Amino acid sequence: MNLSNQISKKECIIGIIGLGYVGLPLALAFSKSKFKTIGFDVDKSKIENLKKNISYISSVKNNSIQKTKKFFFPTTNYDKLKQTNIIIVCVPTPIKGSKKAPDLQYVVNVINKLKKVSLKNKLIIFECTSYPGTTEEFLIPVIKEQKLIIGKNIFLGYSPEREDPGNKKFSLEKKNITKIVSGHSKKCLYLVKKLYLNITKKIFVVSNIRTAEFTKLLENIYRSVNIGLVNELSQISDKFKINIFESIKAAETKPFGYQAFFPGPGVGGHCIPVDPHFLSWKAAQIGMKTKFIELAGSINDNRPKLVSNKIINIVKTKNYKIKKILFVGITYKKNCNDIRMSPVIDVLNFLQKKIDCEFFLYDIYTKSQKIKTSKKINYLTKKLNKKIMKDFDATIIACNHDGVDYELIRKESKIIFDLKNTYKKQHNNVVTI
Numbered sequence: 001m002n003l004s005n006q007i008s009k010k011e012c013i014i015g016i017i018g019l020g021y022v023g024l025p026l027a028l029a030f031s032k033s034k035f036k037t038i039g040f041d042v043d044k045s046k047i048e049n050l051k052k053n054i055s056y057i058s059s060v061k062n063n064s065i066q067k068t069k070k071f072f073f074p075t076t077n078y079d080k081l082k083q084t085n086i087i088i089v090c091v092p093t094p095i096k097g098s099k100k101a102p103d104l105q106y107v108v109n110v111i112n113k114l115k116k117v118s119l120k121n122k123l124i125i126f127e128c129t130s131y132p133g134t135t136e137e138f139l140i141p142v143i144k145e146q147k148l149i150i151g152k153n154i155f156l157g158y159s160p161e162r163e164d165p166g167n168k169k170f171s172l173e174k175k176n177i178t179k180i181v182s183g184h185s186k187k188c189l190y191l192v193k194k195l196y197l198n199i200t201k202k203i204f205v206v207s208n209i210r211t212a213e214f215t216k217l218l219e220n221i222y223r224s225v226n227i228g229l230v231n232e233l234s235q236i237s238d239k240f241k242i243n244i245f246e247s248i249k250a251a252e253t254k255p256f257g258y259q260a261f262f263p264g265p266g267v268g269g270h271c272i273p274v275d276p277h278f279l280s281w282k283a284a285q286i287g288m289k290t291k292f293i294e295l296a297g298s299i300n301d302n303r304p305k306l307v308s309n310k311i312i313n314i315v316k317t318k319n320y321k322i323k324k325i326l327f328v329g330i331t332y333k334k335n336c337n338d339i340r341m342s343p344v345i346d347v348l349n350f351l352q353k354k355i356d357c358e359f360f361l362y363d364i365y366t367k368s369q370k371i372k373t374s375k376k377i378n379y380l381t382k383k384l385n386k387k388i389m390k391d392f393d394a395t396i397i398a399c400n401h402d403g404v405d406y407e408l409i410r411k412e413s414k415i416i417f418d419l420k421n422t423y424k425k426q427h428n429n430v431v432t433i
Contacts, residue, residue, distance in 0.1 A: 029175075035198070
């Protein structure tokens with residue numbers, strides 16, 4: 001039976017390499033659609049949790065794993081790649097060093113594992129983000145080594161991930177995220193398209209793999225540049241004594257040609273602080289300089305320091321006596337437990353160096369994850385109440401997750417530094433940063 005028929009009859013076995021924020025939801029989506037799915041990860045603790053139906057990602061519920069147990073098989077045994085017909089790669093692609101060059105060690109590790117497996121008649125898809133040309137650059141040598149012909153007895157595609165942890169409106173689970181699909185040949189594209197139509201209601205076809213890779217970077221560079229712009233405008237508005245959030249709200253009334261972006265303590269996660277640098281690095285290889293991208297990155301990278309200095313200056317100017325500070329929220333975005341590259345951690349570290357006091361953290365999603373801080377940080381595990389709040393001299397709302405009583409915080413806090421414009425109205429004890 002050929003691969004197309006196997007996909008139609010759901011008789012193919014899908015292997016997902018990397019069970020992080022991208023790979024796990026993808027594996028569950030295929031499992032939910034009744035494809036036998038083997039999930040691979042080097043982290044033994046993740047596999048042990050999954051076998052017990054325990055999720056380590058806040059946007060993935062335990063019962064979502066439980067419901068797919070007949071089709072989802074997590075493992076650390078990469079020999080089982082031999083059983084698969086389709087392999088989808090979802091490993092991290094960070095950056096490294098001051099030059100922020102791509103760090104593709106995880107991709108290299110995957111390639112080394114694929115070299116040990118016959119790829120004949122398999123469909124290989126990359127979902128991890130990198131510079132245009134990565135997929136073919138890394139996989140074509142392996143394919144040639146195995147003396148296979150793309151489009152005939154091996155198939156190659158790319159579909160950029162669009163996971164947004166904490167987004168309650170769009171998700172793979174709801175099948176309402178448009179998937180961009182591409183292939184090295186017409187037959188490759190046909191198979192990639194046919195596969196993904198099982199987990200989403202809508203796909204968008206692009207002409208080649210490099211375009212799909214570039215599109216993923218374009219999406220996040222667009223966000224990075226606009227966030228950088230509004231962060232710079234926020235500094236300017238401060239000098240004019242203008243409330244930037246009021247201006248943004250006013251600008252939003254225009255029904256065309258404007259999309260709102262908001263200032264904050266910086267950008268985090270594994271997309272916006274990382275993806276733009278892939279294109280900058282690759283563009284430099286061909287003699288191009290990405291001025292907008294690099295400027296936006298510089299502005300956003302400097303935000304935690306600017307925000308921290310603003311808080312420090314207010315504390316000194318107002319002569320606040322602070323012995324205990326409460327941080328509310330530590331993740332890079334609301335309603336998720338992802339602390340990767342969170343700018344809030346940078347803010348916390350800056351303040352710990354400048355303000356001599358005890359620091360406490362309350363985050364309903366992180367559950368005491370290990371955080372690298374300059375000094376000790378105390379976790380609050382109990383739900384906030386009047387008695388707890390009265391113990392603090394200052395509160396910093398750094399990430400405003402839903403499910404937190406911000407009105408209680410406002411009423412019981414002596415001074416609040418609000419980094420996320422949580423309070424739309426002015427209050428005497430609230431300073432919007």
